[in-house]
Amino acid sequence: ISKVSRDSLYEVVQEVLHENQRKRQKFLETVELQISLKNYDSQKDKRFSGTVRLKSTPRPKFSVCVLGDQQHCDEAEAVDIPRVDTQALRKLSKHKKLVRKLAKKYDAFLASESMIKQIPRILGPGLNKAGKFPSLLTHNENMVAKVDEVKSAVKFQMKKVLCLAVAAGHMKMTDDEPAYNIHLAVSFLVSLLKKNWRNVRALYIQSTMSKPQRLY
Amino acid sequence: MEKIEEQFANLNIVKRSSETKEPTYLLGIDTSKTVQAEKGSLVAVLCSNGSIRIYDKERLNVLREFRGYPGLNGVKFANSCDSVYSSCTDGTVKCWDARLASEKPVQLFKGYPSNIFISFDISCNDHVICAGTEKVDDDALLVFWDARINSQDLSTTKDPLGAYSETHSDDITQVCFHPSNPNMVVSGSTDGLVNVFDITVDNEEDALVTTCNSVSSVSYIGWSGKDYKQIYCMTHDEGFCWWDLNHLDTNEPITCLNIPDVREVINVKEGILDYLIGGIYHEKTDKLFVVGGTNTGIIHIMSCTTSGLVHVTRLQGGHAATVRSFCWNMQDDSLLTGGEDAQLLLWKPGAVEKTLTKKDSMKIASSVYQRVRVHSNDSYKKRKKQ
Numbered sequence: 382i383s384k385v386s387r388d389s390l391y392e393v394v395q396e397v398l399h400e401n402q403r404k405r406q407k408f409l410e411t412v413e414l415q416i417s418l419k420n421y422d423s424q425k426d427k428r429f430s431g432t433v434r435l436k437s438t439p440r441p442k443f444s445v446c447v448l449g450d451q452q453h454c455d456e457a458e459a460v461d462i463p464r465v466d467t468q469a470l471r472k473l474s475k476h477k478k479l480v481r482k483l484a485k486k487y488d489a490f491l492a493s494e495s496m497i498k499q500i501p502r503i504l505g506p507g508l509n510k511a512g513k514f515p516s517l518l519t520h521n522e523n524m525v526a527k528v529d530e531v532k533s534a535v536k537f538q539m540k541k542v543l544c545l546a547v548a549a550g551h552m553k554m555t556d557d558e559p560a561y562n563i564h565l566a567v568s569f570l571v572s573l574l575k576k577n578w579r580n581v582r583a584l585y586i587q588s589t590m591s592k593p594q595r596l597y
Numbered sequence: 598m599e600k601i602e603e604q605f606a607n608l609n610i611v612k613r614s615s616e617t618k619e620p621t622y623l624l625g626i627d628t629s630k631t632v633q634a635e636k637g638s639l640v641a642v643l644c645s646n647g648s649i650r651i652y653d654k655e656r657l658n659v660l661r662e663f664r665g666y667p668g669l670n671g672v673k674f675a676n677s678c679d680s681v682y683s684s685c686t687d688g689t690v691k692c693w694d695a696r697l698a699s700e701k702p703v704q705l706f707k708g709y710p711s712n713i714f715i716s717f718d719i720s721c722n723d724h725v726i727c728a729g730t731e732k733v734d735d736d737a738l739l740v741f742w743d744a745r746i747n748s749q750d751l752s753t754t755k756d757p758l759g760a761y762s763e764t765h766s767d768d769i770t771q772v773c774f775h776p777s778n779p780n781m782v783v784s785g786s787t788d789g790l791v792n793v794f795d796i797t798v799d800n801e802e803d804a805l806v807t808t809c810n811s812v813s814s815v816s817y818i819g820w821s822g823k824d825y826k827q828i829y830c831m832t833h834d835e836g837f838c839w840w841d842l843n844h845l846d847t848n849e850p851i852t853c854l855n856i857p858d859v860r861e862v863i864n865v866k867e868g869i870l871d872y873l874i875g876g877i878y879h880e881k882t883d884k885l886f887v888v889g890g891t892n893t894g895i896i897h898i899m900s901c902t903t904s905g906l907v908h909v910t911r912l913q914g915g916h917a918a919t920v921r922s923f924c925w926n927m928q929d930d931s932l933l934t935g936g937e938d939a940q941l942l943l944w945k946p947g948a949v950e951k952t953l954t955k956k957d958s959m960k961i962a963s964s965v966y967q968r969v970r971v972h973s974n975d976s977y978k979k980r981k982k983q
Contacts, residue, residue, distance in 0.1 A: 424645070424667075424668075425621075425622050425624065425645035427816075427833070427872070427919075427921070428770070428787070428814070428816065428833050429833070430787050430814035430833040430834070431813045431814045431832055431833045431834025431836075432789075432812060432813045432814070432834060432857075434857070494850045494851075494852070495848070497810075498807055498844075498845055498851055500808060501802075501805045501806070501807055501808050505763075505802045505805075506763040506764045506801070506802060506805060506808075509763065509764045509765065509766065509788075509790060509792070509808055510763050510764070510765075510766055511766065512766035512767065512788055514788075514789075514790055514808055514810050515810065516810055516812050517810070517852060517855075519850075534812070536789075536813075536814075538767075538787055538814065569834075572860070573833075573834055573835070575871075575892050575919055576892075
């Protein structure tokens with residue numbers, strides 16, 4: 382049972398998206414879900430960390446590059462997805478600077494099965510260190526759908542302070558999209574807590590440049 | 598049902614640890630690997646109040662306690678003696694002699710400045726210790742020490758042999774040496790990566806055998822399979838991944854199984870699964886089992902196949918709150934479990950003398966067993982108020 386009703390969720394989302402007094406920003410603001418916990422001891426309770434899978438991507442500019450075998454590279458070319466083939470990847474071998482450059486150029490990577498197990502041997506630990514090691518792309522999945530999936534997966538980790546923020550949408554979305562993302566994120570995050578809602582002190586929704594609106 | 602699964606299904610509580618003055622969460626359990634005829638087998642338990650308790654395995658009474666070390670993570674016995682180790686956020690890995698009453702560690706393994714250790718393991722031949730750090734500035738390190746006690750070496754503090762710094766980008770939550778090859782070690786991090794290393798190779802880049810990606814945050818890692826050539830991990834958001842390193846150099850995929858959220862797909866008859874705790878690889882039957890539980894203290898055991906996880910059995914009437922640790926003993930098929938209810942339980946296969954009364958009363962009225970009052974969930978609030 383959610384403690385946040387559909388109505389109050391939509392009310393807050395609308396407030397955040399359509400607040401009249403706001404100054405228009407030149408960049409696309411992100412809409413964030415902020416969760417603060419209570420009755421949780423980060424020293425001894427199980428770590429609160431993982432990946433939330435949203436329905437729609439909160440970051441439209443998020444770029445994904447495919448490190449693909451021949452088949453995947455052909456597919457990527459057909460749908461205009463950035464790609465690097467085996468040959469090009471081998472050219473980066475032992476060139477730390479070039480690997481770093483590749484890591485900086487894209488937000489995330491997908492790799493074919495045959496490539497992914499060779500990444501450390503070919504590229505070294507550059508992608509590891511950058512926090513951008515690829516996820517697996519198989520031949521059984523739709524590449525565009527997989528790219529959207531990667532774009533819609535948001536990592537979260539609670540460290541010392543008992544609150545964390547999760548990107549849930551952006552200002553150009555219609556009300557439904559951030560509302561549904563927030564609904565998914567809240568359900569998932571609360572389900573991971575030992576005492577569920579009794580571990581939640583408050584929920585806020587905020588767009589980058591404005592003040593947070595309380596949801597719970 | 599296969600024999601091993603029957604064994605699990607027939608596990609019953611044989612012993613409960615006696616109540617202690619200060620209830621704490623039991624976060625880690627390990628049993629001594631040495632066999633001593635006269636003396637009983639030892640159990641070491643990591644307690645959330647910053648202590649390591651040594652118990653007698655059959656009687657589950659506390660023999661001694663090493664206390665006053667806030668920030669301890671993990672607990673492990675050496676393989677050839679009764680030294681017990683734990684890593685600490687104060688930047689050291691500590692070693693105590695579990696047979697001596699002395700409270701001070703007999704050895705200290707010091708890290709580099711600002712190391713905060715949150716995971717560690719010791720190699721199967723007791724030669725090398727490896728500890729993982731939290732991310733500090735931009736680095737998360739795996740630090741290595743020579744663990745051998747040199748009779749000529751009078752100093753009780755050891756400095757590191759070296760460290761790996763390039764292969765993880767966030768807190769390293771798990772380190773696990775190969776069960777029989779002292780040169781292989783696997784590490785897991787909140788960055789989602791599971792790295793496999795061959796530490797005989799000089800530099801970190803070449804020592805990295807492979808990197809597997811859980812795409813989440815790693816909470817537990819282990820080795821499995823004949824010859825232990827497979828690795829598996831659990832994530833903090835209740836995912837499970839299983840990889841077969843036999844296929845590193847073949848055309849076959851190395852991914853055996855990848856379940857983003859086990860709670861969504863597992864079919865538990867008349868029940869739910871709240872979280873995963875860890876895994877048990879059963880050598881004799883070449884089967885991998887996943888251990889999980891509920892926040893009310895029920896333990897679920899699931900078997901692992903390439904088509905998914907299958908629920909085998911539940912162990913109830915034991916814990917009254919989240920179960921955090923366990924230790925499986927291959928020799929006698931016994932299971933030790935520890936939870937947030939401060940209880941340490943010993944389970945063995947076979948019929949129990951008297952059936953337990955209903956779960957919420959938790960009183961065992963029996964002349965054979967000690968009378969123990971089990972902490973209910975309410976006592977958590979009382980403790981919080983202190």
